Amino acid sequence: MRPADLSILFTWEERKPLLHEGMLCVPRNYDKHEKFDIPFSEIFENDNPICIEFCSGNGEWIARAATLYPEYNWIGVEKKFTRTRQIWSKKHNLGLKNLLPVCGMAEDFCSHYLKETRIEKAYVNFPDPWPKNSHAKNRIIQAPFIEMLTKVSKPGTTLTLVTDHQKYSEQMMKVMNSNERWQSDEDCILPEDYGTSYFNRLWLDLGKSIHYMKFSLQEVS
Numbered sequence: 109m110r111p112a113d114l115s116i117l118f119t120w121e122e123r124k125p126l127l128h129e130g131m132l133c134v135p136r137n138y139d140k141h142e143k144f145d146i147p148f149s150e151i152f153e154n155d156n157p158i159c160i161e162f163c164s165g166n167g168e169w170i171a172r173a174a175t176l177y178p179e180y181n182w183i184g185v186e187k188k189f190t191r192t193r194q195i196w197s198k199k200h201n202l203g204l205k206n207l208l209p210v211c212g213m214a215e216d217f218c219s220h221y222l223k224e225t226r227i228e229k230a231y232v233n234f235p236d237p238w239p240k241n242s243h244a245k246n247r248i249i250q251a252p253f254i255e256m257l258t259k260v261s262k263p264g265t266t267l268t269l270v271t272d273h274q275k276y277s278e279q280m281m282k283v284m285n286s287n288e289r290w291q292s293d294e295d296c297i298l299p300e301d302y303g304t305s306y307f308n309r310l311w312l313d314l315g316k317s318i319h320y321m322k323f324s325l326q327e328v329s
């Protein structure tokens with residue numbers, strides 16, 4: 109199956125949450141997300157714990173993770189349709205029943221679709237850095253997103269953040285440190301078997317350093 113085998117699923121006017129051939133489309137600027145009520149246990153056909161990667165790009169990292177760790181269900185959330193269908197193509201070509209590509213905004217998915225789910229692990233690998241100061245407000249790692257993520261996490265849930273961008277890594281640390289529920293694993297180093305991605309290789313080839321941060325959710329004190 110090639111990514112191009114999947115055509116755009118609905119027009120802007122007809123947009124609605126739609127599960128199609130193993131991919132979930134989450135419309136933007138939409139106020140009826142609650143219309144989608146298929147539980148994850150039905151989508152994955154099991155109750156295995158859920159891991160999520162936000163900003164998955166072409167899905168290289170998450171497809172490998174889903175292959176290596178079949179005991180988890182994996183959800184890859186990517187806002188661009190052309191990239192999400194690359195994840196969809198990998199899912200079908202590799203026979204990954206435990207991978208759900210989601211085309212939509214991470215914020216929408218997190219606040220409307222996870223509902224009662226308590227995720228096991230969350231990852232954000234190389235989120236868009238928005239390097240200009242005036243654009244930094246568009247970065248995904250900000251307090252409101254972390255609050256949404258906290259609501260769908262449980263004590264012990266981990267959040268891994270990876271970036272090549274020094275200033276963004278400092279902002280990530282600041283945002284996470286300002287939320288007392290998340291504790292930083294100060295000594296963490298990038299595990300050898302972490303996996304790679306298009307942007308990971310791109311930045312390494314340019315000689316950039318990679319910042320790897322890991323946090324875990326604490327019990328309410």
Ligand SMILES: C[S@@+](CC[C@H](N)C(=O)[O-])C[C@H]1O[C@@H](n2cnc3c(N)ncnc32)[C@H](O)[C@@H]1O
Binds near residue numbers: 162186214236308
């Ligand atoms: C720099 S790329 C990294 C892609 C991939 N993680 C990698 O390492 O190759 C960032 C990706 O995040 C997606 N993205 C940015 N903001 C998003 C959001 N709010 N929700 C979902 N995806 C988002 C972009 O479309 C892009 O594919």
